[in-house]
Amino acid sequence: MSRLADAFDRLISARPACDPDDALAAARRRAAADRTRRRALVGVGAAAAAVVLVVGAIALSDDDPTDEVRTGPADTTTTSPSPTSTTTEPTPPTNPGEAQVFLSPADDGTCAQVTGVTRQVDADQPLAASLDALLDGPTPEEAAAGLTSWFSQLTSGRLRHVEVVDGTAHVDFYSFASIIPNASTSCGSTNLLAQLDATATQFEGVDQAIYSFDGSPDAFYAWLQRDVPDGARPDLAYQGADAGYVTASGEGVVVSFGDRGQQVITDEPADLAYAVGTGYVAYQRRDPTSLGFPVGDVGPVRGWAQGASGAARPEPFDLPMGEGVEVATLLDADWVAGRPTALVAEGVGTAGDDAMVSLVAIDLVTLDRTLVAPAGDGATPRDARLLPNGDVIAMVDAGNRTDLVRWTPGESTPTWTTALRRDPPVGLASGGGRISLIEQIVNQRPDPDDPEATIGASDIDLATGEPTSPELFGFDPDQLPGGAFPSCHDWWTYDVLVCRLNYSSPVLADPDGGPESLDAPVNARATPIR
Incomplete structure (x- = not known):
């Protein structure tokens, strides 16, 4: 004791x-x-x-x-x-x-x-x-x-x-x-x-x-063996879609609060959006004329902040980019030391060995910029997530390998680097105090022409960078609209993933049950309110 x-x-x-x-x-x-x-x-x-x-x-x-x-x-x-x-x-x-x-x-x-x-x-x-x-x-x-x-x-x-x-x-x-x-x-x-x-x-x-x-x-x-007081909010950890989430799609960016209604942020087409609390949103505007970086056709990264009570609806604004930056990609947004913060990859040069990419944290209130990871030759962050203290966990493609890297703002070298020993995962998922590697695992059924695909989620030890053994989320292609395989990108609750699907609405997945569709536009990406 x-x-x-x-x-x-x-x-x-x-x-x-x-x-x-x-x-x-x-x-x-x-x-x-x-x-x-x-x-x-x-x-x-x-x-x-x-x-x-x-x-x-x-x-x-x-x-x-x-x-x-x-x-x-x-x-x-x-x-x-x-x-x-x-x-x-x-x-x-x-x-x-x-x-x-x-x-x-x-x-x-x-x-x-x-x-x-x-x-x-x-x-x-x-x-x-x-x-x-x-x-x-x-x-x-x-x-x-x-x-x-x-x-x-x-x-x-x-x-x-x-x-x-x-x-x-x-x-x-x-x-x-x-x-x-x-x-x-x-x-x-x-x-x-x-x-x-x-x-x-x-x-x-x-x-x-x-x-x-x-x-x-x-x-x-x-x-504490006590009743929940009157006035408590909906149970964000366990009520899933009722808790609140933001969707980004060709129809724009919308924050949904279950039975409490919706907040339309913009009708601009968007690829990704994060809501930080109820007052701040960062989103990636879709721009088919852009080459995009690291991958995809993306436009500028934009922000939105709730105005004072009774004020006119606030308008979105472009987040400030560094000098000479050609393309910026939104990777995450969350609370950092109590501040609503967006994490952006800023690229100079074309994708590939000539690319120079840096990771920058941008305060959604003051628009102050903090360099998290300096530009590196040929090292491309595929995905990254913010930690509450401002550190960043990133999955970085470097030549013929993929590394996990943790950066601390103000430091010239990473806190740690861990080489991934298995096939490169498809991305990262964060939420509930955890950051996980997400990978697609394909197993052969008795019929070699009928493979069974599974999502594996491996928690990352934030002190060392070592991933745990993957937790499996089984998907039967027959359960998925159009047979498309999902791209899972965030923890909806502590043990439920939210996944994007082509030609369908986003779905929720847990280890014990089949996917559950969200009330969201087709091809949308949904993320829970941070």
Whole structure:
């Protein structure tokens, strides 16, 4: 058992008999009554805005969880040396770039008492940054002062993103249920929610917070053995098409929200589109006059950003390209360090040995460009995916071989390179915190003229680049419209792939069942909302 769990067992056994839920409710009422006094002046935005995006996602640790517990980050420039208050309702800092993280005093007999400590945070995204700091756990100085938390280095970086809508912060985490299983006890869950709620609701425009694991409120609250609060969003991790997705086709780019309707982004023909949250889209306009790069007939890469509430429908815009770039290809778009970001391959020269290709990340809000991978002679990225910290995993064709490569922005050489020892896969798929190689496997049936094709999905070890053994997704050609074989490109949920089909609508595929068609145009490519 970890030292963290031991400490909390001692705390729980020392508490007087009480109802932790009543204590948590009382703590929430006290916080609501005094919210005006204790909210930070660095609020996340006006509460009247229809949607205020405050997003944060940090890369997942590549290491397996251990039994060690960190009481706080070593960088003392980003944390206070000691708690700023020993009361349950401390006054928050008033300086931009400061916010409070709420921890538990060791002598709490209610399970719901919290104490605020000041942290330096990103002034542009204080809510996401404060939750990130909470997930780091107490600093050594705070722990020495008697402050405790379920959170530690084992939960650091588990925030996916935050979106504030009508006063509710929808906070999504990579699941940490297996890391701190004892937090699901009655007193433990009360303590955990008290810290999360106090940290989230200190900001102007945030009246409550609802939490989810990998897009699923059901998963988070089932872990805590509690009911999902009213106002929770659809279960993004498990409801597939109902969760929301974007399609790119000859009819344009459309974001679909299941029963909640659609948002037409453009009627320009498009080959690929990604929706990052509900407010940002990057897409590849189709242009049959272009030679395309790396492969295909593509036009410019364009962006779209949701305007303020009540504003006219925003118009798409071209993403800025580098000097001398002849062709740009959209490869991915996702949250990077809390920013909606597109990943673009920029090519100079003709395809082949003379091609010079670089990978660039473009912020969809500021349009700032970050070079991820410099141009290389004859090395062509066939596919690539963003990681939450800005690193990129790419499948690169180099002469007569195909490599997996991980790049870090600002570095001149790759973090690692792994040569693929089997036939080159057809592409990559990402989603749910995983990136996988997708390959087509053909097996001979008893009749050699009647082959059986299978999709293989191999997860990539992000620390080493080594792929696992493939998980098989069987396809009977008789089940597919026109007998065409699908091109699978993204994880729809954690174990369901979404695939593009020629002469048909996209399909969903899982290891246990046949393909299921999506409500989308023929020849469209569909990707789930990031």
